[in-house]
Amino acid sequence: MIHAYKNNGYNIILDVNSGSVHVTDDLTYEVIPLFENKSREEVIGLLSDRYDIADINDALDETEELKSLGQLYAEDEYQQYIKNFKERKTVVKAMCLHIAHDCNLACKYCFAEEGEYHGRRALMSLEVGKKALDFLIENSGNRVNLEVDFFGGEPLMNWDVVKELVIYGRSREQECNKKFRFTLTTNGVLLDDDIMEFANKEMANVVLSLDGRKEVNDAMRPFRNGKGSYELIVPKFQKFAKERDRLGLSYYVRGTFTRDNIDFSEDVIHYADLGFKHMSIEPVVGSEDEPYAIREQDLPAIMEEYDRLAKEYIKRQKEGRGFNFFHFMIDLEQGPCVAKRLSGCGSGTEYLAVTPWGDFYPCHQFVGDESFLMGNVFEGIKRTDLQDEFKLCNVYAKPKCRECFARYYCSGGCSANAYKFHGNITDAYDIGCEMQRKRIECAIMIKAALAEH
Numbered sequence: 450m451i452h453a454y455k456n457n458g459y460n461i462i463l464d465v466n467s468g469s470v471h472v473t474d475d476l477t478y479e480v481i482p483l484f485e486n487k488s489r490e491e492v493i494g495l496l497s498d499r500y501d502i503a504d505i506n507d508a509l510d511e512t513e514e515l516k517s518l519g520q521l522y523a524e525d526e527y528q529q530y531i532k533n534f535k536e537r538k539t540v541v542k543a544m545c546l547h548i549a550h551d552c553n554l555a556c557k558y559c560f561a562e563e564g565e566y567h568g569r570r571a572l573m574s575l576e577v578g579k580k581a582l583d584f585l586i587e588n589s590g591n592r593v594n595l596e597v598d599f600f601g602g603e604p605l606m607n608w609d610v611v612k613e614l615v616i617y618g619r620s621r622e623q624e625c626n627k628k629f630r631f632t633l634t635t636n637g638v639l640l641d642d643d644i645m646e647f648a649n650k651e652m653a654n655v656v657l658s659l660d661g662r663k664e665v666n667d668a669m670r671p672f673r674n675g676k677g678s679y680e681l682i683v684p685k686f687q688k689f690a691k692e693r694d695r696l697g698l699s700y701y702v703r704g705t706f707t708r709d710n711i712d713f714s715e716d717v718i719h720y721a722d723l724g725f726k727h728m729s730i731e732p733v734v735g736s737e738d739e740p741y742a743i744r745e746q747d748l749p750a751i752m753e754e755y756d757r758l759a760k761e762y763i764k765r766q767k768e769g770r771g772f773n774f775f776h777f778m779i780d781l782e783q784g785p786c787v788a789k790r791l792s793g794c795g796s797g798t799e800y801l802a803v804t805p806w807g808d809f810y811p812c813h814q815f816v817g818d819e820s821f822l823m824g825n826v827f828e829g830i831k832r833t834d835l836q837d838e839f840k841l842c843n844v845y846a847k848p849k850c851r852e853c854f855a856r857y858y859c860s861g862g863c864s865a866n867a868y869k870f871h872g873n874i875t876d877a878y879d880i881g882c883e884m885q886r887k888r889i890e891c892a893i894m895i896k897a898a899l900a901e902h
Contacts, residue, residue, distance in 0.1 A: 451521065452854035453482055456894040457760060463893065465854050467523035470781055471515070472897045476500050480508040485522060527857075534838035537848065539836060541588040543596035543795070545802040545813050546581055546614070548573045549607040553638045555673045556735045558705060558741055569817075571805040572607040578614040580826035581803045586625050598632045600802075600813060600875065605639035615651045634658065634703075636670070637682035637689075645689050654699040657686045661704050661716020663728065669741070690725050701775065704730040711750045714758035721765065721772045729775035732884055734866050743880055752887050759891040761900045765797065779858065779892040796864055797823070797839025811839055814865035840863070842874050849877040858886045 450465040460478035462471045463897040473481070475498070483492045544813075547603050550571045571652040585595055597618065599611050611633070618629040633648055648655055650861045659682065660666040667677025686702065693700045702725045706713035713730050720728040732751070735742035743751070758774070794800055797811030804816055806824040815821040824831040844861045845849040862885065868880035 450525075450852075450854065451481065451485070453478060454890055457763075457898065459755065459894050459897050461890075461893055461897065462521075463604050463854060464521050464523055465519075465697070465857070466525045466527075467519055467525070468704050468781065469515075469520035470893055470896070471520075476504055477508045477511065480505065481512050481521065484512045484516075488759050495896050511516075526851060535759070536591065539588075540590040540592055541560060541799060541839065542592050542594075542596075543583050543800045544577060545598045545600045545800070547601065547802060547813065547816065548578070548599045548604040548611055548614075549602040549805050550805050551606050552602040552636070553672065554603070554636050554670055554678055555605065556670045558669060558707060558735060558739075569804075569806075573610060573803075575613050575617075575803040577803075577805065577807040578610055579617055580807060582614065582618050582621070582629075584826050584829065586621060586627055589627065589814060593626060594628050594630060596630045596632065597739060598634060600634050603636055603638065604633060605644065608639070608644060612647060615647075619651075620816055630654075630655065637685050638678065638679070640682070640685045640689065642717065643887050645692065648689075649692060650860055651697060654701070655689070655693070656808075657689065657700060657702045659683065659686060659702050659704055659720070660706070661710065661713065665706075665710045665716055666704075668709065669705070687724055690727075694726055695709060699725055702728045704728075705733050706730050707733040707735075708743050708747050709741055709883065710896070711747060712754060714754045714761065717758055717774060718761060721770075727773045727775075732881065734863075734869065734878065734881065736869075745880060747878065748883055751884060755884075755887050759895055764894055766899055776888040777892045779889065779894055779896065781893070781896055794860075797842075798836055811835065814863075815868075824839070846875045847877060848875075849882070850878075853882070855886045855889050856881075858889050 452463045452465060454461055455478075460473045460475060462473060462478065462481050463469070464471070471477075471481070476585040479496060480492060483495060485723050487495070489506075489509055492509060493502060496505050499757060512521060530681070550569055555686065562573055582597070585597070589595055599614075604611055615629075615631055618631070622628055629652040632654040636658045638863045645838075658670070659679075660669050663679040666679045666812070670677060671677050690700055704713075704716055710716060717728060732743055733741055737744055759777065762771070762774060762777055770896055794812070800812060800815055801823070802810045802813045804810070809823040809825060809830065810816045810818075810821050811823065821835065822832065823835050830836060841862055842861070847861050850856045850861050859882075862877050862882060864874040865879055867876040868874050870876070870878050
């Protein structure tokens with residue numbers, strides 16, 4: 450299977466199964482798709498009115514050689530792997546601890562309903578948090594590296610428990626032969642020097658929530674009294690990010706764009722102009738009755754915006770003032786392991802969300818939907834049927850993924866979004882898929898452009 454497309458003046462052909470990328474001239478770009486189902490004579494007959502026959506033969510020879518090397522029309526080797534993949538033992542390697550079901554902002558698009566998750570406002574106790582870490586240790590098998598994200602609501606509203614859980618986790622590392630990688634997602638309202646200092650010592654990554662330009666951020670991320678949050682949080686984020694850059698530590702400024710700021714490339718550029726080096730901006734996911742929700746008719750403008758952002762990204766990289774945009778970071782040499790390519794985030798199996806009172810859900814976006822309640826930290830996993838269902842949720846179980854060129858990059862997309870829009874975790878959120886495909890096309894083109902530099 451191949452995917453051929455043009456972007457920013459480049460003719461690009463992706464061989465889906467091998468992952469090989471070919472940047473071609475106009476003639477070869479036409480030859481390769483024809484080569485799959487037509488004879489040499491038929492290809493020559495179709496193209497000889499526009500190209501020299503000798504050149505067509507050269508392009509055909511080159512295409513044939515690439516096919517023999519497994520770099521074009523490669524066989525799907527993963528199809529066989531999936532048989533063993535389904536039988537693999539479930540090993541939990543990551544947890545999202547909902548340390549606080551409460552928030553000091555009132556973001557209009559928040560799936561967590563301002564941190565309350567269907568009305569249950571609560572803070573996680575130290576006891577529940579310890580039980581969650583114990584469960585992770587006991588169910589991680591031989592895996593050494595474990596990930597824990599402190600999430601909310603706003604986790605800084607329960608900061609003392611966050612610190613105590615980090616200390617507790619560290620105290621168990623040596624005896625259990627484990628290494629915790631802690632991360633923190635915060636809106637920055639309560640961020641201060643002490644929190645930054647602790648996070649710089651203990652948090653492998655921090656995610657800083659900001660929606661971009663002041664007018665965009667303040668429209669969507671106000672305080673409960675309606676006042677904007679930009680002026681308070683941006684100086685804190687700049688200080689935090691600058692120090693983490695100096696220390697070589699990871700962070701992301703993460704935003705959400707809605708149909709109210711389809712020109713979201715301006716928000717990404719704004720992040721860069723504020724001095725941030727690592728960033729992401731995600732499309733909002735909402736039903737069409739929400740005024741901010743992205744609709745199918747918005748997609749052409751969004752596609753143009755990704756192209757515009759990609760060109761600016763290349764320009765700034767070449768000028769020596771580049772930044773990292775999450776969706777443009779793609780590894781064409783090796784990429785994720787096979788299991789990751791097939792199953793994605795591992796929600797419901799390798800990854801679990803834990804509520805403040807200790808309930809397990811497949812991920813943070815399922816929290817509050819009792820039909821996805823899997824168990825709790827005191828009794829363990831009770832709904833092994835749900836665990837099995839998520840284990841089988843891979844790109845071969847999703848009809849829409851089977852013929853999609855992006856399947857090994859997005860790994861089937863978000864199960865929560867599929868369920869939200871179609872009531873089935875093996876479906877796909879179609880608008881999200883269109884945007885994902887575009888981002889992957891841009892990311893590959895960027896690799897081609899920077900390779901020339």
